Amino acid sequence: MNAAVPPASLRAGPDANGHFGAFGGRYVAETLMPLILDLDAHYRAAKADPAFKAEFDDLLTHYVGRPSPLYFAARLTEELGGAKIYLKRDELNHTGAHKINNCIGQILLARRMGKTRIIAETGAGQHGVATATVAARFGLPCVIYMGARDIARQAPNVFRMKLLGAEVRAVESGSRTLKDAMNEALRDWVTNVHDTFYIIGTAAGPHPYPELVRDFQSVIGTEARAQILDREGRLPDLLVAAIGGGSNAIGLFHPFLDDASVRMVGVEASGHGLDTDAHAASLAGGRPGVLHGNKTMLLQDEDGQITEAHSISAGLDYPGIGPEHAWLHSIGRVEYQSATDAEALEAFKLLCRVEGIIPALEPSHALAAIMRMAPTMAGDQLIVANLCGRGDKDIFTVAEALGVAL
Amino acid sequence: MTAHDLAASPDRLSARFAACRAEGRAALVTFVTAGDPDAATSAAILAALPAAGADIIELGMPFTDPMADGPAIQAGNLRALGEGMRLRDLIAMVAAFRKADTTTPIVLMGYFNPILAYGCARFATDARAAGIDGVIVVDLPPEEADELLPDLGASGMHLIRLATPTTDTARLPRVLEGASGFLYYVAVAGVTGANAATAGDIAAAVARLKAATDLPIAVGFGVRTPEQAGAIAAHADAVVVGSAIVDIIGAGAAARVNDIPARVAAFVAGLAAAVRNRQSYAA
Numbered sequence: 001m002n003a004a005v006p007p008a009s010l011r012a013g014p015d016a017n018g019h020f021g022a023f024g025g026r027y028v029a030e031t032l033m034p035l036i037l038d039l040d041a042h043y044r045a046a047k048a049d050p051a052f053k054a055e056f057d058d059l060l061t062h063y064v065g066r067p068s069p070l071y072f073a074a075r076l077t078e079e080l081g082g083a084k085i086y087l088k089r090d091e092l093n094h095t096g097a098h099k100i101n102n103c104i105g106q107i108l109l110a111r112r113m114g115k116t117r118i119i120a121e122t123g124a125g126q127h128g129v130a131t132a133t134v135a136a137r138f139g140l141p142c143v144i145y146m147g148a149r150d151i152a153r154q155a156p157n158v159f160r161m162k163l164l165g166a167e168v169r170a171v172e173s174g175s176r177t178l179k180d181a182m183n184e185a186l187r188d189w190v191t192n193v194h195d196t197f198y199i200i201g202t203a204a205g206p207h208p209y210p211e212l213v214r215d216f217q218s219v220i221g222t223e224a225r226a227q228i229l230d231r232e233g234r235l236p237d238l239l240v241a242a243i244g245g246g247s248n249a250i251g252l253f254h255p256f257l258d259d260a261s262v263r264m265v266g267v268e269a270s271g272h273g274l275d276t277d278a279h280a281a282s283l284a285g286g287r288p289g290v291l292h293g294n295k296t297m298l299l300q301d302e303d304g305q306i307t308e309a310h311s312i313s314a315g316l317d318y319p320g321i322g323p324e325h326a327w328l329h330s331i332g333r334v335e336y337q338s339a340t341d342a343e344a345l346e347a348f349k350l351l352c353r354v355e356g357i358i359p360a361l362e363p364s365h366a367l368a369a370i371m372r373m374a375p376t377m378a379g380d381q382l383i384v385a386n387l388c389g390r391g392d393k394d395i396f397t398v399a400e401a402l403g404v405a406l
Numbered sequence: 407m408t409a410h411d412l413a414a415s416p417d418r419l420s421a422r423f424a425a426c427r428a429e430g431r432a433a434l435v436t437f438v439t440a441g442d443p444d445a446a447t448s449a450a451i452l453a454a455l456p457a458a459g460a461d462i463i464e465l466g467m468p469f470t471d472p473m474a475d476g477p478a479i480q481a482g483n484l485r486a487l488g489e490g491m492r493l494r495d496l497i498a499m500v501a502a503f504r505k506a507d508t509t510t511p512i513v514l515m516g517y518f519n520p521i522l523a524y525g526c527a528r529f530a531t532d533a534r535a536a537g538i539d540g541v542i543v544v545d546l547p548p549e550e551a552d553e554l555l556p557d558l559g560a561s562g563m564h565l566i567r568l569a570t571p572t573t574d575t576a577r578l579p580r581v582l583e584g585a586s587g588f589l590y591y592v593a594v595a596g597v598t599g600a601n602a603a604t605a606g607d608i609a610a611a612v613a614r615l616k617a618a619t620d621l622p623i624a625v626g627f628g629v630r631t632p633e634q635a636g637a638i639a640a641h642a643d644a645v646v647v648g649s650a651i652v653d654i655i656g657a658g659a660a661a662r663v664n665d666i667p668a669r670v671a672a673f674v675a676g677l678a679a680a681v682r683n684r685q686s687y688a689a
Contacts, residue, residue, distance in 0.1 A: 017549060025549075025550050026547060026549055026550060027518060027545045027546060027547070027550055028545060028547060029473070029474045029544050029545060029547075029568070029570075030547055030567075030568040030569065030570045030572075030573060030581065030592065031474075031570040031571070031572050031592060031595050031596075032572075033547045033549070033572075033573075033577070034572045034573065034574060034577055035572065037577075173477075173480055174470065174471065179471065180471075183471050183472075183473045186473045186474075187473065187474070187476070187597045190474060190595060190596060190597060191595060191596040191597060191600065192595075193572055193595050194595075287523075288522075289519045289522055289523065290517075290518045290519045290522055290545065291471060291519060292471075292473070293545070298519070300519065300523065302523065303492045303493060303520060303523055303524075304469075304493075304519040304520035304521070304522060304523025304524065305468075305469065305470045305487060305519075305520070306470045306471050306519070
């Protein structure tokens, strides 16, 4: 594989064929290629259309509740004894996570393309809930594919999706988690290309999905950049976000990529530990490969068979990662660390205790990395972390992990 | 690679298509997954296919995430992987087959990641040396094919391209660029084992493809019965049957019977008879 040549701006990617350095691309069945190319053309047109942006912004303001606050976590800062910690409160969005930002953008695109049926995959259920929400808001029928194992551990979100009018289809193939739900959604799409729009939930998949999901989620970083400049009069020293597919992280990082003084840390889920088979850290433990329409870093065996990921957080339980992260990792612009199930649980409990905020297990991984890093930093340094989801959905999982019977 | 390069090396695919054309009929292409339900049975099935009437063998490369396949072939992939079938074992299986059969073309079908993990250049060399004639990579559209095409060309293997009901006239030249061996027409927008297209739709699609290329046209997806195979054989250069055969293997494996190769051969013989009873469109 050739080494990536960074363009003048790190925000310029991908190229016209969807490549971020050696990653990305369009690895899909021929049946889907014409549709992918059509989606790309429609997205270019939408991106250049002020009316599209105006409608997107209006819905984010009045339906989602943006901008989300940038909150100075004074007690957490005091507890950890180091850098000042700000939390970007995307868990306060309508539906309780950052996923809705992307869903609003994609359903507007679906409507623009004249598509009349929505499908999506979901892991933790947050993207499924967000998709069901926008489908209800726009009056389109919606089918959500969800691994049977995830359905068992995310019952509240399954019920939410049904209340919102979505049909939730259990996926029994493979590891019965997010990757299998994505396989099944792709099978549906290839069968119903004529009328169906596939709302992919993370910054991965065939081009232009990684780009358009990133663009829709970049509202997080754009707001955070203006908010921290307003509050502190300068850019932060460190950005931290959890990484599954990586949409909340790329949304926070992307507007800062050309700010050389800003260090960025993405936090993968290392499950039971990187030295075990039970983790979801595709950068730390994976190799380049092709799955779900893009070339990226994947957990796989030496024969190229995809191995199962593990994380206590269903939303991080995926054996791949968005291609832009794979590229940012390869050029060293973003640093990637990991946090175990146990470390995420400790961070979860800490935020509940000192800030009165119940975080989702996904951003609890970012908080776990902050617990390591903040104490090593000076008191005048600034950290911005993305609190990308609220933890109501996770209380059953956490109770089980803590040995509490509800 | 050029047609001249291919002509310089023994090309089983063009020879087989020419032979079928001389008989005034379409070719029968049969799909099975390598290693399904286990290595020994799979090798026996492979050996039995030509005598049963398969003109070309399409051999599935097992993958954990077969996104374009329906339940039958997904299950076949999992059975093969469960028995430990790897790409190197598949290549060795074909090399063993070639000791007894030097003429039946074998085309691999599967997904890109196992090839990428094996190494594109090494794959092209080893597969060709084993007597594999071409490869269909479902998730490698022309836009990404440069990663594999030069290596296949250097070793003399065909990269078989796919056209689908969504491949319109504007896109078709892109699909045909660098295509060789034959063109695989996916008759329905969907996964393998889905519902069949109508003979009328297939006839129109094949005519459209014939206007754009001299490559033989093979039609697959949704072809389950001898009647369907015979009907398509009247319009195409080849008919591909996959899921229906894999279902027989799956049912046999579930019932733990020991005559799966004979059951497959009997079914394939029925398909072959139906194909042989029809005049091909190309003749």
